[in-house]
Amino acid sequence: MALINLRSLGATLGAPLFSNLNLSVESGDRLGIVAANGRGKSTLLRAISGGFEPTSGDITRSRGLRVGHVEQNVPAGLFGTSFYDAVLGALPAEQADSESWRVDIVLDSLDVPEDMRGRPLSQLSGGWQRLALLARVWVTEPDMLLLDEPTNHLDLARISQLENWLNALPRDVPVVICSHDRAFLDAVTNRTLFLRPENSQAFSLPYSRARAALDEIDASDERRFQKDMKTAQQLRRQAAKLNNIGINSGSDLLVVKTKQLKQRADKLEEAARPAHQERSAGAVKLANRGTHAKVLVTLEDAPVATPDGTLLFRTGKQWIRQGDRVVLLGRNGSGKTRLVNMIRQAVQAPEKAPAGVKATPSLVLGYGDQALSDLADGDTPLGVIGKRFELGEQRARSLLAGAGVAIDMQESAVSRLSGGQKARLGMLVLRLTNPNFYLLDEPTNHLDIDGQEALEGELLKHEASCLVVSHDRSFVRSVGDRFWLIERKRMIEIEGPEGFFASVAGDGD
Numbered sequence: 138m139a140l141i142n143l144r145s146l147g148a149t150l151g152a153p154l155f156s157n158l159n160l161s162v163e164s165g166d167r168l169g170i171v172a173a174n175g176r177g178k179s180t181l182l183r184a185i186s187g188g189f190e191p192t193s194g195d196i197t198r199s200r201g202l203r204v205g206h207v208e209q210n211v212p213a214g215l216f217g218t219s220f221y222d223a224v225l226g227a228l229p230a231e232q233a234d235s236e237s238w239r240v241d242i243v244l245d246s247l248d249v250p251e252d253m254r255g256r257p258l259s260q261l262s263g264g265w266q267r268l269a270l271l272a273r274v275w276v277t278e279p280d281m282l283l284l285d286e287p288t289n290h291l292d293l294a295r296i297s298q299l300e301n302w303l304n305a306l307p308r309d310v311p312v313v314i315c316s317h318d319r320a321f322l323d324a325v326t327n328r329t330l331f332l333r334p335e336n337s338q339a340f341s342l343p344y345s346r347a348r349a350a351l352d353e354i355d356a357s358d359e360r361r362f363q364k365d366m367k368t369a370q371q372l373r374r375q376a377a378k379l380n381n382i383g384i385n386s387g388s389d390l391l392v393v394k395t396k397q398l399k400q401r402a403d404k405l406e407e408a409a410r411p412a413h414q415e416r417s418a419g420a421v422k423l424a425n426r427g428t429h430a431k432v433l434v435t436l437e438d439a440p441v442a443t444p445d446g447t448l449l450f451r452t453g454k455q456w457i458r459q460g461d462r463v464v465l466l467g468r469n470g471s472g473k474t475r476l477v478n479m480i481r482q483a484v485q486a487p488e489k490a491p492a493g494v495k496a497t498p499s500l501v502l503g504y505g506d507q508a509l510s511d512l513a514d515g516d517t518p519l520g521v522i523g524k525r526f527e528l529g530e531q532r533a534r535s536l537l538a539g540a541g542v543a544i545d546m547q548e549s550a551v552s553r554l555s556g557g558q559k560a561r562l563g564m565l566v567l568r569l570t571n572p573n574f575y576l577l578d579e580p581t582n583h584l585d586i587d588g589q590e591a592l593e594g595e596l597l598k599h600e601a602s603c604l605v606v607s608h609d610r611s612f613v614r615s616v617g618d619r620f621w622l623i624e625r626k627r628m629i630e631i632e633g634p635e636g637f638f639a640s641v642a643g644d645g646d
Contacts, residue, residue: 139163140202140281140311141185146194148180153334155181158194160330160339162281166311167303169326169344174541174557174585177332178315182206182283185313205279209286211266216259220249220269223258227273243276248298263290271299282312288321289582292469293608297642300324317585319344320610362411372402419541419561421584421591423503425599428573430497433457433602434480439493441472441479449475450626452493457574462596463604464613466637467623473606474506476628477578480604484574503572507579509563514552518542518562521551526569540565556583564592575603581612610638 139161147156154177162168162185172178183189184196186206198204215223224240225233244254247268258266267290274282288296296318303312303325316322322329322344329347330339338354340347376398379391434457441449449472457463465473483490484502504511512521522533537547540561546554554562560583567575575596581589593615596603607613613634622631631637 140199142195142197143185144195144197146181146184146196147192148177148184148189149192150180155332155337156193156335158332158337160337162311162313164309164311166313166328167326168311168313168328168330169322170313170315170330170332171317171322171344171348171586172332173587174583175555176334179209179285181332182285182313182315186283199280202281203277203279204281204283205274205277206283207267207271207274207285207287209289211258211270215269217257219255219257220244220261220265220272221254223269224272224276227276239276239278240272243272246275247272247302264292264295267291268295268299280310282306282310284312284314284316286316287314288316288318288608291608293610293638293641294468296321296608300642317581317589318609318611319586319589359411365405365408369402369405372398372405376402419558419588420539421561421564421588421595422568423564423575423592423595423599423601424568424571425601426501426571426573428459428497428499430499431459433459433461433497433500433574434483434604435495437493437495439476439479439491441476443475448626450623450628452476452628455621455628455630457602457604459602460600461602461619462616463619463621464617464634465604465606465621465623466613466631466634468641471623473623474578477506477576477604477606481576484576500574501570501572503567503570503575505563505567505575505577505580507582509559509583511566512551512559512563514550516551517548518551518554519547521562521566522569525566528569536565536569537562557585557588560584561588573602575601575605577603578606579608580605581607581609610634 141160141162143158143160146158146160148154149156158181170178170181180189183206184191186204187198188206215226218226221240221244224243225237228236228239249265249268249272253261253265258269261269267287271284271287287299291299300321306312312325314322314326326343328339328341329344331337331347331351338351340350342350376395379398380395382391436452436455438454439452441452443449465476467473479491479494480496481502481504483494483496484500487496487498490496518537519530519533522528522537523530526533528536534544534547538544541558542554542562546558551559551562580592584592589609589612593612595601596616603616605613605616617634620631620634620637621628622637
């Protein structure tokens with residue numbers, strides 16, 4: 138039985154986000170919603186939850202249906218509240234005292250440590266904040282869950298834990314998930330909706346299989362369109378020939394035949410519909426200036442430690458050679474970002490290089506971190522590009538527009554950009570730097586699936602040398618050709634990432 142029915146649903150915010158959407162959500166559904174950044178996923182969730190009035194169409198909900206909506210951002214009023222109290226506050230006032238035990242059950246199910254529960258949300262990582270939002274919704278015992286980018290800021294262990302938690306939910310509780318995490322969607326969904334301005338496509342398949350089916354439909358549509366247009370052109374050529382003959386011969390029959398051929402061509406062209414072309418949220422392009430050096434970075438058993446000197450691990454003897462795409466693996470807190478920063482310092486300030494870390498002098502660094510800290514909130518996109526690169530205003534504006542930062546946003550504060558726009562602006566800065574070595578710490582954060590695939594393609598096409606830290610399993614599998622694992626205070630090279638992924642998944646069982 139359908140708990141939610143969408144009929145001819147449409148939403149327009151400046152431009153059409155989606156239209157004529159027909160969809161039902163039933164018990165047992167685990168529905169993944171996929172679209173580029175800014176293309177209506179969050180709007181659709183708000184419409185389903187009742188927080189947004191659609192532009193057209195109808196939504197029918199089962200009588201008494203309770204929908205739990207986990208949004209992306211923490212409400213400002215909760216930051217000073219402890220993890221426990223934030224969840225307790227989601228209960229109705231009359232239940233808070235008598236049924237506070239429900240909070241403990243939910244926090245236990247999410248493996249929230251006791252010492253974490255009393256800390257203010259403002260002091261917690263983005264990952265823990267997201268789990269707090271999930272707990273706030275789940276404690277109210279909803280009949281349906283809506284999750285908006287639930288894996289944002291989560292490390293692999295927490296993503297695995299969330300997958301296990303979702304897969305263990307009662308099957309009669311449907312879950313609708315907006316996400317750009319391809320491996321996560323494959324692990325937890327059984328249906329996929331590709332949200333489009335027109336002709337959204339739904340499949341009773343998890344993401345990867347649904348994507349293959351969608352690609353085949355789009356390819357078939359394109360073949361049909363090209364065939365119809367070719368046939369229309371042939372009809373017009375035949376009509377032109379007959380028209381010339383008819384004029385010369387004065388044949389009324391040929392004039393009629395010419396008209397009929399033109400009408401058939403008109404009908405074919407009017408009915409023909411080209412295959413869907415996804416409107417880009419902004420180009421992701423990289424560059425690689427190359428270098429004659431064969432060895433780019435040398436690690437001579439470098440010690441990686443916390444600021445107070447506590448040893449996290451030693452690197453052993455390792456090299457990054459030209460063309461290597463090294464993925465650094467390790468559990469949260471193992472020291473991955475610290476090693477990235479040590480290598481960054483060795484490249485940018487060789488005289489201050491940490492012990493045991495050496496970079497070849499010819500390296501030009503392209504660095505990007507997960508917080509996009511290189512982009513100051515108070516600066517403007519045009520200012521970011523203009524101050525760093527001698528391009529001229531017209532060229533800078535053109536490049537920004539191509540990267541998905543529209544003209545009307547180019548002189549606004551960076552803080553006003555969406556996460557996806559910031560990520561693409563960061564990628565544009567990397568491209569213009571024209572590096573020959575990339576240090577990328579969680580580069581797919583905030584990138585939609587098209588952006589992730591474009592980044593993968595650019596790294597492979599340019600044979601870019603890089604060291605990458607990422608929790609995105611699909612990205613790691615696609616990009617990496619060498620893998621370093623941090624465990625037991627040592628860094629070792631391993632054949633591939635699957636053993637590490639499996640071990641992290643085992644931690645969440």
